[in-house]
Amino acid sequence: MPIYDQSYRPYRGHLSSHAMRWWTITRTGLMHLFSKKIFLVLITMTFFYPVVAGFQIYFVHQFPEQNLVTINAEFFRMTMEIQLLWFLVLGIYPGTGLISNDLRWNAIQLYLSKPLTKLDYIAGKLAIIGIFLLGVSLVPGLLLFGLQLGFSSDTKFLTSFWWIPFSVIGYSVSASFAWGMIVLALSSLSKNSRYVGILLIALVFASGGMALFFWGITDAEGVIIISVIDELKQLSYLFFGGQGAFGNHGFAAAITLVFLMGVCAATLRRRVRAVEVVK
Amino acid sequence: MMEPLKAVVHLSMNRMIRSRRTVMMALLALLPVAPALFAVVFVSLRQSIGTTGFALATDLFQALYLNFVLLAITLFFGTSLIGDELDDKTITYLFVRPIPRATIYLGKFLSGVLIASLLIVPSAILTFAILSTLDPASEVVSHLSIFARDILILLLGTLVYCALYGFFGAFFKHPLLVGIIFTLVWESVITYIPGYIHRFTVLHYLQSLLPHASGQRGIQELFGQPTSPFVSVITLILIGGAFLGLSCWTVARKEYVLPS
């Protein structure tokens, strides 16, 4: 009768590829967030304006003689701009806790002691917030475009604005990536997520206030890209065309955001470490 | 009650002063100094700005102090009063002492207001001093009383917002999120609704106290008729007192359970 070895044996089964290991972090983070009621309420609230916009599209087609609103590229750009409010809110919760909580509980050492690289860790965390940011920008944008197409009785809208879905995708991905990196970089600066939240608010409001002040002194519209939120707004003009109260500085905003991404990447590289330095 | 209160204030101040986060908040409070310096450099390069240093100071006061520095600093310190002790799991040390919990909270509130004021007021004074270099000395002297009133408004705002955000910190599990939604939605969006509803915002009463023209112009555009300064001060004190009382009551009765 054979006697089988009951001692420890290493796992010999299939291992997922390295390319997808970041997904484990993302999936765990998403499951954790979706288990919280407050987060579900927050996500529901993010669809408030897209629902309103949906009704606007409906009323435009039901009552065309009223000329309620024009459904064009500016309509979709404005939707993206209004949804930026939720970028800030989602940046605060759950964004600020993404890395700061791991710093607080010394969890980064646990992550990096597994066969995960820093890049896997950062990508996994970025994907958590990125998914939600895309959820409040890309998803409503495409749904509203689909709704408009559905209500259209001819192909005029499609032939004129066939490029809008690509602009929605392009803008949503760029803005989500940029904002996600900013939030992650700030989150890596402290163990206290509340403090990170204040830094995020400071970045948004201080840069906005200073941009307005500099514009008041210099009268140069381009200074508006000092404001982080206005950079994202200006980026929308790059994808959708048109211009706002401060003109169209989409290209300059894009360059500034790329530079900011570099700073964020450098910050994350320095702050995400497998060791804790005790002074 | 005074001795335990002093002890709590001393412990809280000791903690906050030594904290790196307070240093960062001080730098945050000094952010408006940068545009002020920029304006002075801009003028010194002989670029005309078409306005006075005082007008710039009042614009900066409105745009950055009232709408950013005051809110950011009080939001941080207000929500941290209880929040930091909970996050750091040190609240047990305070609650197992022979001091009523309300007194503990009051002591932490006073230290929070003190620290916030020590960060905000010098920054405002520095900004005013820098921008005053653009104006003749006689004009600067005549504006000093207006500036003093601005400082008092900042102090009153610090007191009221610390009380408000302190209540969020004592009551809610995510006080920062609640504070942001309150500030972005209630204090900002409500101002666009006509009628008397904007009288239910703290910002309305602070704006009503502003002595300088830009503030009043802003009020006329957004708020309609401002409230009289006397009523504004009384209302702000009542709001601050009410939220402080609510916070003390909440802290005395709520169970702050730390995970084992």
Add this chain to the structure above:
Amino acid sequence: MTGAVLECRGLSRWYGQVIGINDVNLDLAPGVTGLLGPNGAGKSTLLKLITGQIKPSRGTVSLHGQTVWDNPDVMRRLGFCPEQDALYENLTGLSFVASLARLNGYSRAEARERALKAIGKVDLLDAKDKKVGGYSKGMRQRIKLAQALVHEPEVLILDEPLAGMDPLARRSTIRLIREIAADGGTVIVSSHILHEVEAMTRSILLVHHGRIVAEGNVHEIRDLIDEHPHRIFLGTPEIRRVAEALVKWDDVQGIRVDDEGLVVETIRPDAFYSRLPGLVLEHNFKVESMISADDNLQAVFDYLVK
């Protein structure tokens, strides 16, 4: 109960549908009491109720007749060393203890003096001016103990006080706890390290599933556990002869042969011990050792909880 310092009557606490503590009745007299139980038994809930951190759902907990919840005056007589490794990292050890002493109502000078005394008791005077953030785990545990002792409380509640300490520090802390009890203090020590609780006290409180399972002296409790006869090891080269003699005794329920002796199972260990010397002399047995295998806290814990 006369002399009870801490009383619990019908004490219950639940969290939603989960019962933390269920109908606990307790009287604690001065001395050291070890609070034991597996994870999730309700020890932390009981300590939180005793220290007034949470309110009972039902029943009362009182210290010298005064209700604990929402009664700051009671805290003058109570010192608590929490389990959490949480301190004011930016303060020095002396500042930390002195600041908390001031919250007890002492003046600045007196608080400092008391803090120095308390820090001296836990052998941390050398590190008193160093920031707490730079302390080792054992030092952090000792400074926590110091803040609990600084106001010389009558009742000391210690949640895992020895965690992270090196063996020397553990010995001196156990000695300190016993000294406090000898001076008339009441100490409740919650710990998982059974042999260290045994070194501090024979008086235990065993909690399981939110209820008090056993209370009192370890030996008395052990004696009452009838379904688990006492196991006594007798080291002897004359295994068969000794076994043959012992098996005739009524209270010997079983004998197991070991390589080096016998393991005897008896329901009346005291009677066994008193008769054994006579038996050895009568038959001239060679008995080299006698060990009570399970008259200890581990056995009590295992039999009552597992």
